[in-house]
Amino acid sequence: MSTPMHPATPFRLRDLQWQVRSWFGTRLWAQVLLGLCLGIAVGAALSPEVGWVDRRAAVTAGAWLAVPGRLFLAIIGMVLVPLVMISIIKGMLGGGSMAQLRTVGLRLLLFVTLTTGLGAGLGVLLGQGIAPGAGIAAANGTTAARQTAQRPPTPDLPSLIVNLVPSNPQAALAERDMLAIVILALFLGAAALVADRTKTAPFLGALDGLLEISMTLVKWAMYLAPWAVFGLLADVIARSGLVAVAGLTTYVLTVLAGLLALMLLYVLIVTVFARRHPVDFLRRISGVMLLAFSTSSSAAVIPLSIDTAVRNLEVPESIANFTIPLGATINMAGTALYQAVAVCFLAQLSGVALTPESLATIVLTLIVTSIGAPGTPGVGIVILANIVTGFGIPTTGIALILGVDRLLDMFRTTVNVTGDLTVSVLLRNARRD
Ligand code: ASP
Numbered sequence: 001m002s003t004p005m006h007p008a009t010p011f012r013l014r015d016l017q018w019q020v021r022s023w024f025g026t027r028l029w030a031q032v033l034l035g036l037c038l039g040i041a042v043g044a045a046l047s048p049e050v051g052w053v054d055r056r057a058a059v060t061a062g063a064w065l066a067v068p069g070r071l072f073l074a075i076i077g078m079v080l081v082p083l084v085m086i087s088i089i090k091g092m093l094g095g096g097s098m099a100q101l102r103t104v105g106l107r108l109l110l111f112v113t114l115t116t117g118l119g120a121g122l123g124v125l126l127g128q129g130i131a132p133g134a135g136i137a138a139a140n141g142t143t144a145a146r147q148t149a150q151r152p153p154t155p156d157l158p159s160l161i162v163n164l165v166p167s168n169p170q171a172a173l174a175e176r177d178m179l180a181i182v183i184l185a186l187f188l189g190a191a192a193l194v195a196d197r198t199k200t201a202p203f204l205g206a207l208d209g210l211l212e213i214s215m216t217l218v219k220w221a222m223y224l225a226p227w228a229v230f231g232l233l234a235d236v237i238a239r240s241g242l243v244a245v246a247g248l249t250t251y252v253l254t255v256l257a258g259l260l261a262l263m264l265l266y267v268l269i270v271t272v273f274a275r276r277h278p279v280d281f282l283r284r285i286s287g288v289m290l291l292a293f294s295t296s297s298s299a300a301v302i303p304l305s306i307d308t309a310v311r312n313l314e315v316p317e318s319i320a321n322f323t324i325p326l327g328a329t330i331n332m333a334g335t336a337l338y339q340a341v342a343v344c345f346l347a348q349l350s351g352v353a354l355t356p357e358s359l360a361t362i363v364l365t366l367i368v369t370s371i372g373a374p375g376t377p378g379v380g381i382v383i384l385a386n387i388v389t390g391f392g393i394p395t396t397g398i399a400l401i402l403g404v405d406r407l408l409d410m411f412r413t414t415v416n417v418t419g420d421l422t423v424s425v426l427l428r429n430a431r432r433d
Contacts, residue, residue, distance in 0.1 A: 013419040022355045028225065029287035029306075035230035042230075043237025053082040064236035068224050069232035070294070075221035076300045079214040081173060083302065084329075085185040087321040090389050090432040092189030093204070094318020101193065104430045108323055111327040111423045112331045119333035120366040123340025132341070133348030135396070149354050177361060178299065178329045179372050189272040218303040224301055225304075229294035236406050248404050253346050255408050259415045266415075266422040268341060274425045284419050292347050292417040296409040297374030301417055309421055315428040327420030334415030335380045338408055339366050339387065342401060346388050347399040358391060359402060365390070368402075380412065381405050 024030055040063070042051060046058040053061070092101055164183060166172040171181035192200055274318045282289075288308045292301045294348050309320035343362055347354050354362070365387055373379050379404065385395055 017266050026427040027287075028222070029290055032287060032290040032294070033227035035226035035228075036233060036294060039230040039233030039294070040237060043234040045198070046234065046238035047241040049241050054127060058238045062235035064237075065231040066235035067231065069128070069230075069235070072221050072228035073223040073295065073300055076218060077222075077301070078116060079217050080299055080302070081176065081181060082210050083214045083218070084178070084181060084299075084325040085188070085209045086214070087302070087306065087325045088185035089181065089189040089204075089207060089317075090211065091318050091320070091322025091325075094192055094316070094321065095207070098190070098193055100430070101190075101351050104319065104322060104427055105426055107430060108326065108423055109330075111426065112327070112333075112371065114337045115262075115265070115333040116331070116367045116370055117363060117417060118265070119258075119372075120335035120340045120363040122258050122261060123337040123366075124344060124363060126254050127341040127344025128354070128359070130250065130254045131344070131348055132248075132254045133345040135250065136349060136400075137234050144213070148355060148358075150329075157401035182326060182329045215303065222304070225291060229291065232294050240403060240406065248401065251341070251401065251405055254410065255338050256411060258341060259334055260334055260413050262337055262415050263418060266418050270422055270425055274428075276425065281313075284308065285418065288417055288421065289414050293410045293414045296377040296406065296413045298413055298416045298420065299334070300376075302328050305420060309424045311429070314422065315424045319422055319428055319430065323418055327423055328375040328417075330371045330414075331419050331423065332373060332375065332380075332416045333413035333419055335373065336366040337415075338380055338412045339370070339384050341386055342381075342384050343391070343393070345401065346395075346397040347391075349394050349400070350394045352391075352393050354391075362391070363385070375413070375416065377409055377413075378405065379411065397399040 024034075043062070046053050046061055048055065048058075107150055128149065164179075165187075166177070166180035166184045171177075171182075172184060192204065197204075267281065270281050271278045272275050288301055288305050288420055291304055292298065295301065301416075305316075305324045305328070306320045309315040309324060310317050340362060369383050369387065373383055381398065385398055388395055388398070
């Protein structure tokens with residue numbers, strides 16, 4: 001007599017499969033985390049240190065694996081300008097008066113200036129205290145502090161202020177000058193707020209329609225997000241390997257220690273001022289953090305950041321629409337911190353002494369430049385090159401830190417984006433004040 005099969009077993013298995021699938025299907029952070037782990041594993045298998053795959057084949061494989069990620073970034077890039085502009089305009093019109101808007105705007109600016117200043121200051125303290133470049137300089141026979149840093153040329157402030165106004169909006173749009181685009185949106189939003197609504201209604205309706213279409217494209221792009229994370233990471237590690245970091249361990253650890261401190265500061269701010277449980281806050285924003293980490297772009301995660309702020313952190317849509325796109329452009333304390341450590345590192349490398357006066361000027365310069373820089377990958381290092389030139393520090397060392405820049409970019413972007421969400425939570429009741 002044949003034993004009858006237990007009827008419940010296959011059903012349970014299928015049940016489990018279904019449960020796992022629906023659990024994963026509804027949790028973007030879990031999909032992204034899986035993509036992240038698999039991306040690191042595949043990248044490591046293709047990396048030069050492991051040496052399993054021929055170099056050229058590994059680079060080609062990396063380029064193919066990065067296709068979904070590059071497509072993701074291209075689609076977001078396609079809708080980024082209308083998305084940023086309309087979100088800001090809508091955020092400004094969203095139920096608040098000019099006075100309330102000024103309150104939110106000024107508080108945002110205060111938060112950005114204070115945290116960026118703190119980030120740059122901490123970067124200088126760590127960079128000078130730990131002196132990550134001193135060891136390499138000694139090994140190369142560079143005697144410390146042979147010359148003193150130059151005074152950078154005094155900026156032409158009047159022209160700088162006038163140039164903030166985007167007199168040629170087409171050029172700003174064509175060049176994707178994000179600061180100019182944000183300023184343009186702020187002007188349009190402020191004017192729309194006081195203009196006669198009966199006359200502006202058709203224009204605002206058209207903006208609503210365009211935003212809806214842009215968000216639909218973003219939703220499509222989001223399906224690619226886990227694959228994007230997987231492929232972009234696999235590609236980076238396959239190309240530069242894991243050991244690229246080894247020679248610059250002290251420098252990398254100094255930057256990471258500073259970024260960790262900044263992250264803790266944000267969590268502390270959220271805990272103390274917004275009365276949120278720190279672990280719960282981090283759990284709710286984990287999807288955005290992971291996507292920021294793998295795309296290295298605050299701008300690319302704007303749509304997900306807005307969604308997370310509204311759905312997971314109960315920030316009113318009108319506030320999130322204003323603070324997130326604006327924050328992604330002007331709020332980059334992580335970048336300022338990294339640049340401060342890098343300037344000290346490069347100065348130590350070439351034996352240039354930084355006087356207290358030049359250190360203070362560096363902090364001020366970094367506050368201004370990180371506010372003006374767009375939130376896209378690798379921006380930090382480009383601006384860094386300009387800053388060090390201004391202080392008469394040779395730029396040759398930049399080639400050295402370029403090898404680890406992508407890795408540090410991932411961490412500093414995660415911190416930058418956490419800052420945007422922190423300020424959004426902080427200001428969520430600002431319009432009712
Ligand atoms: N990738 C950074 C961001 O988007 C900017 C940078 O530091 O390069 O926030």
